[in-house]
Amino acid sequence: MTTMQSTRVKARPSAPSPAPASRRRWRRPKGLGSLPLLLVVGFLILVPAGFVLLAAFSVDIPRPGSINFDLTLKHLAVFTEPGVLKATLNSLIIGVSATLLALLIGGFLAFVTARTNIPMRGFVFLIGLMPLFLPSYVGALAWSILGSPVAGLLNIGMRDLGIDFTVNIYSMGGVVLVMGMFYAPYAFLLMHSSMSLMNPDLEDAAGVHGGSTWQMLRSVTFPLALPAILGSALLVFTHIFENFPVSQVLATPGQIDTLPTFIYRLMNASPSRGNEAAVMAVVLVLVVLLVTLGQRRILARRSYTTVSGKGLKARRISLGRWRWPLFAVALVYLLLSIVLPLAALVLTAVRTSPYMQSFNDLSAPGAIDFGSFGRVLQSDLFLDSAGNSVLVAVVSAALGTVLAFLVGYTVYRTKAKARGALEGVSMVPLAIPAIVLGMGLLWTWLVMPVPLYGTLAVLMIAFIAVQMPQGLRGIASSIQSTERDLEDNAVLHGARRSRAVLSITVPLMRVGIASTFLMLLMLSMRELTVPLFLYTSDTHILSITIFDQFENGGALQQAAAMSVIYCLIMFVLSYLPRRLGSGGMTP
Amino acid sequence: MRRKLTLGLATTALLVLTTACGGGGSGESPASDAARNEVLPMPAKIDTSNGLVIDGERIADKQLFEAAKKDKVVLYSGSGKESEDLTIARFKAETGIDIELTRMPTNKLSERVLSEHGANQLGAGVVRVTDPLVAEEFAKRGVYVNYQPPSIGELAKGDNVVFNDGQYLTAYYSAYAFGYNSAAVQGKDVPKKWADLLDPKWKGKLGVVHAGAGGTVTALAAFQLDAFGEDYVKALGAQQPRIFDTTSVQLEALARGEITVATLGFNSTYGAEVAGAPVKLVVPEDGISGSFNLMGLTPAGEKSPAAKLFINWTMSKAGQKFAAAQGFVPARPGLEPTPTGEYQLPPADSEQFHLFTPEDAKERSASTVQTWNQAFHFTG
Numbered sequence: 027m028t029t030m031q032s033t034r035v036k037a038r039p040s041a042p043s044p045a046p047a048s049r050r051r052w053r054r055p056k057g058l059g060s061l062p063l064l065l066v067v068g069f070l071i072l073v074p075a076g077f078v079l080l081a082a083f084s085v086d087i088p089r090p091g092s093i094n095f096d097l098t099l100k101h102l103a104v105f106t107e108p109g110v111l112k113a114t115l116n117s118l119i120i121g122v123s124a125t126l127l128a129l130l131i132g133g134f135l136a137f138v139t140a141r142t143n144i145p146m147r148g149f150v151f152l153i154g155l156m157p158l159f160l161p162s163y164v165g166a167l168a169w170s171i172l173g174s175p176v177a178g179l180l181n182i183g184m185r186d187l188g189i190d191f192t193v194n195i196y197s198m199g200g201v202v203l204v205m206g207m208f209y210a211p212y213a214f215l216l217m218h219s220s221m222s223l224m225n226p227d228l229e230d231a232a233g234v235h236g237g238s239t240w241q242m243l244r245s246v247t248f249p250l251a252l253p254a255i256l257g258s259a260l261l262v263f264t265h266i267f268e269n270f271p272v273s274q275v276l277a278t279p280g281q282i283d284t285l286p287t288f289i290y291r292l293m294n295a296s297p298s299r300g301n302e303a304a305v306m307a308v309v310l311v312l313v314v315l316l317v318t319l320g321q322r323r324i325l326a327r328r329s330y331t332t333v334s335g336k337g338l339k340a341r342r343i344s345l346g347r348w349r350w351p352l353f354a355v356a357l358v359y360l361l362l363s364i365v366l367p368l369a370a371l372v373l374t375a376v377r378t379s380p381y382m383q384s385f386n387d388l389s390a391p392g393a394i395d396f397g398s399f400g401r402v403l404q405s406d407l408f409l410d411s412a413g414n415s416v417l418v419a420v421v422s423a424a425l426g427t428v429l430a431f432l433v434g435y436t437v438y439r440t441k442a443k444a445r446g447a448l449e450g451v452s453m454v455p456l457a458i459p460a461i462v463l464g465m466g467l468l469w470t471w472l473v474m475p476v477p478l479y480g481t482l483a484v485l486m487i488a489f490i491a492v493q494m495p496q497g498l499r500g501i502a503s504s505i506q507s508t509e510r511d512l513e514d515n516a517v518l519h520g521a522r523r524s525r526a527v528l529s530i531t532v533p534l535m536r537v538g539i540a541s542t543f544l545m546l547l548m549l550s551m552r553e554l555t556v557p558l559f560l561y562t563s564d565t566h567i568l569s570i571t572i573f574d575q576f577e578n579g580g581a582l583q584q585a586a587a588m589s590v591i592y593c594l595i596m597f598v599l600s601y602l603p604r605r606l607g608s609g610g611m612t613p
Numbered sequence: 614m615r616r617k618l619t620l621g622l623a624t625t626a627l628l629v630l631t632t633a634c635g636g637g638g639s640g641e642s643p644a645s646d647a648a649r650n651e652v653l654p655m656p657a658k659i660d661t662s663n664g665l666v667i668d669g670e671r672i673a674d675k676q677l678f679e680a681a682k683k684d685k686v687v688l689y690s691g692s693g694k695e696s697e698d699l700t701i702a703r704f705k706a707e708t709g710i711d712i713e714l715t716r717m718p719t720n721k722l723s724e725r726v727l728s729e730h731g732a733n734q735l736g737a738g739v740v741r742v743t744d745p746l747v748a749e750e751f752a753k754r755g756v757y758v759n760y761q762p763p764s765i766g767e768l769a770k771g772d773n774v775v776f777n778d779g780q781y782l783t784a785y786y787s788a789y790a791f792g793y794n795s796a797a798v799q800g801k802d803v804p805k806k807w808a809d810l811l812d813p814k815w816k817g818k819l820g821v822v823h824a825g826a827g828g829t830v831t832a833l834a835a836f837q838l839d840a841f842g843e844d845y846v847k848a849l850g851a852q853q854p855r856i857f858d859t860t861s862v863q864l865e866a867l868a869r870g871e872i873t874v875a876t877l878g879f880n881s882t883y884g885a886e887v888a889g890a891p892v893k894l895v896v897p898e899d900g901i902s903g904s905f906n907l908m909g910l911t912p913a914g915e916k917s918p919a920a921k922l923f924i925n926w927t928m929s930k931a932g933q934k935f936a937a938a939q940g941f942v943p944a945r946p947g948l949e950p951t952p953t954g955e956y957q958l959p960p961a962d963s964e965q966f967h968l969f970t971p972e973d974a975k976e977r978s979a980s981t982v983q984t985w986n987q988a989f990h991f992t993g
Contacts, residue, residue, distance in 0.1 A: 087724075089724075089727050089728045089731045090728055090731035090732035091730070091731025091732065091733075092731055107992075108992055109992030112992070113992075171869075174866070174869070174871045175871075176818075176870060176871045176872075177866075177869040177870040177871040178871075274858070278857075278858055279855055279856075279857070279866075281856060281991075283992060288992075291825070291858075293720070293721075293724075294718065294720045294721065294826070294858075295720070295825055298720050298723065298724055300724070378889070379796075379889065379890075379891060380865070380868040380869050380890055380891070381794065381796045381797075381868060381869060381870050381890075381891045382869075382870075383796075383870070465724065468724075468725070468728055469728060472728050472729060472731070472732035472734060473732055479729075479732075479734055480734070480736065558717075558721075559721075559724075559725065562715065562736065574694065574716070576861070576862070576865070577859055577861060577862060581695075581888075582865050582868075582869075
């Protein structure tokens with residue numbers, strides 16, 4: 027650590043002494059743009075959040091037309107409700123265990139692909155990304171088909187083979203497994219970009235001074251990856267903590283209540299108890315803000331710069347005889363997170379009867395019919411939804427990345443006064459359960475005098491707002507590990523700050539920017555809970571259509587066929603950002 | 614790098630274009646075939662020479678019909694998706710008028726409708742819900758406006774069919790009973806009466822939707838409490854049933870054999886049976902629970918001839934017959950019984966049919982749900 031900082035300090039005096047005029051300019055930028063930026067981000071996020079806050083303490087639900095400020099504290103009584111404590115506890119257990127699992131999987135895959143000679147590294151890298159193409163809702167649906175205790179395909183298979191063992195995915199373990207597996211890619215993406223860009227000098231130094239590989243990893247590599255690890259832990263935890271679809275599909279049938287399913291039930295009670303749901307949401311916001319502040323404090327004490335425009339070849343560790351066993355571990359993850367779920371969905375889509383007692387049933391004539399794929403592909407509903415989904419996802423991911431970069435730059439590179447506020451505001455959506463924020467967004471865009479409600483634009487705006495935290499975290503871990511000297515030097519030599527940013531910092535960060543775009547693209551393609559409140563019959567998107575087919579339509583077969591095609595579309599879409607960042611993303 | 618970027622962008626653009634413009638799908642939903650003839654043969658005579666007349670009953674005069682042809686019904690519904698798909702397909706087939714459906718559970722729909730209405734942006738011409746309290750709230754806030762279809766004279770003869778002089782109407786009643794997986798349960802094992810659900814052989818194999826999930830299931834719980842007492846509900850809870858949030862998901866579990874027997878909404882289950890799921894229904898002699906399916910015209914609907922025509926059609930003999938054929942109980946009194954496939958539901962005024970009235974809903978919903986939750990050890 028000290029080595030690195032002293033290099034940085036030395037770098038400046040060695041630059042030619044600047045002319046007085048430019049001296050002011052090369053100083054840390056003041057971030058004058060921070061105020062308008064704060065206004066934009068604040069408007070996108072705080073107005074809907076404000077509606078939720080108002081709902082928590084107002085007598086009536088603040089709908090357009092009936093907004094008033096009669097305040098009350100009576101909704102706080104919801105905390106005395108039986109089951110709230112249990113649900114909170116369940117959520118915490120699931121959140122912590124599944125985050126650990128996701129970090130373990132993501133960290134393992136990031137490490138072996140970025141820093142070791144594991145066989146078929148490109149393929150293993152893809153394994154780490156692939157679950158992104160399976161929305162957690164679809165993954166949960168597939169796992170409920172696989173692991174339900176009576177009619178689950180795994181259980182049918184084991185009965186066929188005479189194995190006396192029952193998988194029950196409707197359990198705490200089942201929920202943790204599925205959440206951990208499907209959130210591992212976020213941890214993987216964030217940690218991979220940090221590990222692959224690590225300056226080898228420090229590790230070399232450790233090696234030169236006689237440290238073993240393990241000592242080097244422990245005292246240099248992992249501490250350097252700390253921002254990425256903590257950042258992804260925070261991201262993954264809050265995501266899992268507020269995940270509604272997986273809990274709804276897997277925990278609810280096992281009678282395990284979580285906070286989101288509890289809130290969902292409050293919202294769906296008759297009459298709707300939106301006020302109380304909002305109270306619980308406000309508390310969640312406070313908790314997550316505290317966690318975010320804590321993380322900032324831990325990270326603020328040190329410098330984690332690892333990318334400096336100098337040597338970029340990260341060191342590879344030889345795994346020796348562990349190469350193939352570790353490769354097998356990666357394969358097991360692929361099997362559980364992708365192969366089995368997709369196979370279950372395909373099987374469900376092609377089976378003519380949903381009822382099956384043994385795999386032998388499939389050999390009966392007429393048991394299999396691939397027609398459902400054709401019917402789905404030809405239906406207007408699918409074509410419209412798919413087109414809308416792709417359009418909304420591409421636009422909101424692109425704009426979201428730009429906004430995240432602007433905010434990230436202001437927060438981590440300038441002395442702008444508003445930077446703390448900017449980061450805090452940007453992280454707010456992470457803390458508000460999507461199901462509640464969805465209502466806030468609905469109220470916001472209904473009362474706005476601009477006619478956006480009912481258009482695809484409102485979905486795009488909503489996605490940008492909801493995914494701001496993920497975008498910022500993605501950009502932040504990259505910006506923190508990118509040396510700022512090069513940009514400052516360009517300014518020192520007379521370049522405008524904006525030009526220096528565009529031609530030096532952005533290209534240096536292209537891997538981070540590309541992975542942020544990829545992440546936002548996938549998130550937008552997958553987003554289900556927020557658009558549930560915002561879509562109209564003209565603005566169907568794929569995630570909604572599938573949810574509707576299953577949850578409301580009882581059309582599991584069509585839902586399964588559509589899910590498989592949905593995953594394929596996401597796979598194809600992901601090709602673009604991987605090309606963009608080809609320099610570092612594909613090893 | 615630049616070439617790769619261009620290539621990537623081009624690929625995406627192409628993908629967006631092909632998916633967005635989509636190579637001319639047929640647009641025929643699987644429901645439309647079933648709606649045409651499978652569920653119920655099309656009416657013998659549809660006369661459009663002077664307005665719209667179906668089997669001798671006038672649905673629309675010439676002026677309304679001509680205007681409706683250029684218009685489109687925008688329907689928001691909290692009723693089951695399968696049945697709404699069938700209904701709109703049938704409506705289209707019988708009248709030739711375009712219709713568009715947005716479907717979501719009643720409580721969510723209510724939030725959405727009240728918000729849109731408050732912002733003067735309610736797009737729906739007709740809104741249909743399954744909870745009398747929600748309909749009342751809509752009426753109070755002016756989501757529903759007065760409208761009297763041609764059949765109003767007939768409708769007014771029934772109890773609880775026309776509300777506030779036509780501000781909203783009961784479209785039909787939903788029936789709730791039980792059913793089983795027909796591949797797993799056969800012969801003597803088939804349950805016939807409500808008491809049969811307490812048989813120890815169903816322990817852990819029974820499915821229910823929790824009583825707080827919506828009007829239909831609250832009605833079922835109230836019926837069970839009234840007809841068989843709290844002990845029955847407790848004994849049912851002791852069967853360790855799997856508890857679901859929505860009927861559709863439960864139906865899927867039943868079809869897969871994850872559960873074997875379940876209390877079920879009649880029309881959605883029948884829809885699944887017609888679609889080929891191995892499920893069968895029971896119409897128990899000792900009673901069946903009924904709840905309301907209400908609809909009304911909105912301020913936007915006042916300006917939409919198609920929306921008015923849709924209400925006229927729904928309350929016509931043809932519309933009511935189709936509802937009956939799908940597993941609803943018609944609201945319009947005095948109609949000949951129409952079977953639902955192999956089943957025959959009792960008429961609305963029969964002893965066998967236990968209706969959960971709007972007054973019941975107001976007075977007893979909360980306590981019913983609470984009792985049920987305690988019996989099933991359910992928090993919600």
